[in-house]
Amino acid sequence: MRLEGTYTLEAPRDRVWELLNDPHVLVRCTPGMKQLEPAEGDTFKATMEVGVGPVKGTFQGKVEVAERKAPEQITLRVQGGGSAGMVRAEGTITLREEDGRTVLSYVGEAQVSGLIASVGQRMIGSVAKMLADQFFSNLIKEASASR
């Protein structure tokens, strides 16, 4: 499953970069994110609650920063699972400065398995898109608040 999108944030790129690298901000912005704890290296342990249609569950996982090019690009690798299934994903967020604003674009590839794949399939694409939208609109709010 491929996901992509572009958003414009009313904040300078350095500020957006800062926000993206702050675990507290990520917990606040990610829908259903309960916990994000730094672990060894450039990784975090995450606990998330997600529902796809009839399938709801808690996911335990690992978020790894695979590549970081401050302040323009970050590549994340996510791996997690729970009774509702497993997710493996990799995504790259790119920040471009434009007239004092930041244009954020992301592209990612996710592989889901287990219950969410077999039962939630018809909804999973739109749910993922919705979660991404929520995340980035929350981030936009954070960015405007801190301006």
Add this chain to the structure above:
Amino acid sequence: MAVTRVFGARIKRREDPRLITGTATYTDDIVIPGMCYTVIVRSPYAHARIKRIDVERARKHPGVVAAFTGKDLEGKVNPIPCAWLIPGSDLKTPPHPALAVDRVRYVGEGVAVVVATSRHAAADAASLVEVEVEPLPAVVNQEKAMQPGAPQIHDGVPNNVAFHWKVSSGDVGRAFQEADVVIRQRMVNHRLIPNAMEPRSCVAAYNRGSGDLTIWMTSQNPHIHRVLLSGILGIPEHRLRIIAPEVGGGFGSKIPCYADEAVVAFCAMQTGHPVKWGEDRRENYLATAHGRDHIVDLEVAAKKDGTITAIRGTCYANLGAYLSTAAPGVPTILHGLMMCGPYTIPNIDYEVYGIFTNTTPVDAYRGAGRPEATYYVERLVDMVARKLNMDPVEVRRKNFIPKDKFPYTVATGITYDSGDYEASLETLLRIIDYPNFRKEQEKAWKEGRYLGIGFSTYVEICGLGPSQVAGAVGFQGALWESALVRVHPTGKVTVLTGASPHGQGEETTFAQIVSEELGIPIEDIEVLHGDTEMIPMGWGTYGSRTTAVGGAALFVACRRIVEKGKKLAAHLLEASEQDILFEGGRFFVKGAPDRAKTIQEVALQAYLAWNLPAGFEPALEATAFYDPPNFTYPFGAHACIVEVDPETGTVKIRRYVAVDDCGRVVNPLIVDGQVHGGLAQGIGQALYEYAYYDDFGQLLTGSMSDYAVPKASQLPPFETARTETPSPHHPLGLKGVGETGTIASTPAVANAVVDALQPLGIHHIDIPLTPPRVLAAIRQAQGR
């Protein structure tokens, strides 16, 4: 007193009152004091190396009695065997562990099991089992699995090819050279999920004192399960009892010996508790065998006059991740040998590759190989007709095996017992008023409406089957059937059948056969089955064999009762045995019908044994083990009339007519019921059902909201009729009817849709003919 004729009567199924009032006992209804519940932890990955499985947290969960992994089973539970080892095909049989040890090969494969005092505790604890894996690349498509560089699923199975089987006869090359027309077509006969109403379930109870193990399970063939589980668990056959209580349908999916039942039995033996396991529907979709799944490249050669001279094909059969019990035989013996259909096609060259993929294992599903063959042959016949601008009915007639040529050996080497293909086709054409339909179709086309008719004239191999043939084609068992008829002192009868009906109505039809043969009222006859401790060895229900083979055994046993009864009646009537006739339940002296004893009187005397002829053994019961001399070959002609909406691609079935010939009919009501159910499933495959995997091996149609089993509202009223061509070798002339509906109907629907779209020049659309697929074909044809 004359007994009303019951053979051939439309008697309502005697098993139904308990089934429809909720008073039947299914496996999951069984409760034993102290019983525990198991949940099998299944892989969410299609292909992965297992790095670690930790059941410690699960073990500590409240209510948990035990938890096991594949390692705990090693040396105690043997691998799950395949029981159809087709010869001459270089068949590979990689080990199939009951629980995966170092690698998982499909989503749904068991990796651990949790036993707890309640179902909920077991389910909660199962979610605490930690499985750490390293995902491996997966392959779900059989053609991709054969290509170089594809993920290798089993060691020692290069390119994932489990077998390569061929049937070939005549001079196919020459037939193609000399053909006036040659048509090449790739077809897909997609994967289906059997969807028995009752998912699989079992209860295992082990007595540590006696060493006896009893397993109640959803089985179509308890004796086969006993033999196989005896080997898997190391329990001697006489210490193992398999009971199939009420079984809510199987359609083939309850033939195989699965790992799960062995794992549950192991849990019972280890913990000393009776243990229950049952699938929910989602688990059923992943863990119970699927059906079909072919990709085939086909070629047909024909003459200008419509004579089909040769069929050539290469079939890629997806077997899933492991060899299920009968898997290798389904796309070969039950499929490839049927590639002549009801036609005199003299040259045939057909090869089948059986291929492992990271998907749920594939095995028999109602029709098992014959629906696929019928689909290919009937589509090809229609394509020949179209190419030659002939009526599809005429091409069929041109190629039918004439009725005076039976028994007829087709190019694939099997011998059809009897047939009158013209008769069933004629009956069909009369019912549908064919000439008028074509006029109506012309008119509809002019109005921009797409009306079409599809034919399917099929023959199938059933009544499995002669044991010697079973052996010759690698089936690791026999195919005779047993029947025991016990006439009690009061003249009531208990019948034990080794076949194991589970929805087909034999408790009624077998009682009808006995009632007819012994002249005993049907309400005095009870038919029992499904318990290996009570029933003589038998081979179960599949391949439309229960009435065809089990019914023959029953007939022979009844004749033995009559023979024995005659001896005693002669003695009691002081007449010579040769002068005793038996009719309508009475033994009487030839020429003096008043000098008579009823079978009930004779039975009582046989048990009282106060006055028996010399050398006469007391009691009145007989057992027969009947091995049929040949298979039976039911046939028929089906037609489907559809209208296709060109704007939405929706197919609406306007009429469905099935003319079947299953030989003599014991109970027309039950035969109709069998045909109706089969049609629903065959139409389901043609229009709706599709078990679909994504490239990572996830089953995307993993629930009933995603996998489209047709609803009653999506099916037309079925019109059925019959011709009657008895099987010459069956003592009652029966043939079997359990699978004809599924075998015939899929191509009838597909042919109808393509026929409807003739004006657009569409030649083929792969099934299932869902609106998006049909619409895409229409748009492509219209250049949109």
